[in-house]
Amino acid sequence: MAAASVKELIGQNEQAETACDPQINQKKKQKKNNVAVTDVEDSIEQNEQLEIVCDSPMNPQKKKEQEEEDMQLSDLIETFRSISESEKHWECRRDFIFRNYDDYEDPHVDQLLALSMVWANHVFLGCRYDEVLLEKVKEMAEGIVVEDAPVFKTRDELIKQKR
Template identity: 50%
Template sequence: MATEDEVSEFLSQNRETAAWAESLRGACETDKLWRHRREFILRNMSDFCVVGELPQNLDSNHKGLDRLIAYSMVWCNHVFTGCRYPHPVMEKVLKMAETIKVIDAPVRTTRDELVSKVKKRGIASSNEGIEDEHFKKQRSADGTCMKTAGQPSNVVTSCSDAQRTDAGYYQPATQERRNSRECNQQTVKGQLQSSVNTINVPRRLTSEDIKGRQSFFNRLYKTVAWKLVSAGGFGPNLNHSELLGNSIESLKSTLDIAFVPLKELADLPQNKTSLENIVCELRCQAVYLGMGCGKTKENAKAVASREAIKLFLKKKVVVRICKRKYCGRDVEDLVLLDEESRSPNLPPALNNPLDLI
């Protein structure tokens, strides 16, 4: 993710991650600043959170994400508002942002550069006077500056009223300023916690999701059985799509059909012929029934329907919670199986199953 285009492409292919990252954006954060801070967070996510998983239970304090957010704000404050921090903190964030290219960052004159220019001109002036004038202009241009405590995991705090020494540390403020700083600290902390709490924790499937659906599929099992008898049994000349669709409609439900080009499913074994370029997935009441490939949508639907009908040739069908691949990661799904099936080898899902329930 070294360029903006690569970040945009990554987020377009990982919509759940994109939505999660967007929840970390500050309410008053500009598009430009957020674009760079978002890249900083995404590039360093694996060092602070479990690889392949978004942080869970963030409302109970996720220390890794808290640290990453603090580092991202430190880096943006340094790049875009000219703030300086203790050397270990600066060294850490600059290393974390080594491959991030910022071509439109503002350019500012440091105190040392200003003093050097004054000396070259031969102007007689004390360091104190130069420092005061410089920081008046700096505060006027930037509004506020930000700082962190010695431990980088702490929350970023506002320090617009404090003065800074040559090394980047801050001089003690008056009691009134300290009170103001503590108030600002609580405000920023609240904003960070609010952002953290807005991340949606993925829903987990339970036995309650199975109960009502199992009752429906028990009735569907009997309906399909009667229609198979009327059609002369299961065979190659049977219109599997029509039989399955009519059986489901007779129970006042619908057959949900999804199609995707075979080449777009990276997790699907590429052992099909070049003619089988369409994948069809069948569901009913958000329960996966079967999948098939074909050269047309009708062919793919027919293959998927035949695989689904095969389930009803067993003694009993059951709805179970199984793991399937979706966008390269494991997700939970409701799957219809025969009662003897133990560890089914399921193909990847075309859509996120949890979005369908």
């Protein structure tokens, strides 16, 4: 209640000031208008700068270099496919590798490949691993959609179901 009283007193004080001196009221309005105009002008300037950055086309040379790098990476990742992998398994594992390649560049690519196999074996073959490891690969694979993934039951689940 004390806070409301203070606000009321401040409001009354401002009303009394503007009633006694009309110039104070006019100065306050000008100040508010100047702040509003300044904010609007700053906002417009920021938007124009953003448009310049967003609308500027990529340098053709840089674009070509980026495409070449992407092709080289794609070709490199294709070499990681196992002979025994089906197209479905490879597509998912390739996505896993692409998503995480930047975090495991040379000399850590072997670690990434091992993690991709752990994830693929867990998803497609039902292999079980340490919980910490599974959490890590699941996090790394977040967003990868696996269509028609098999559902596996443990021996304990099967025995429990028969009873």
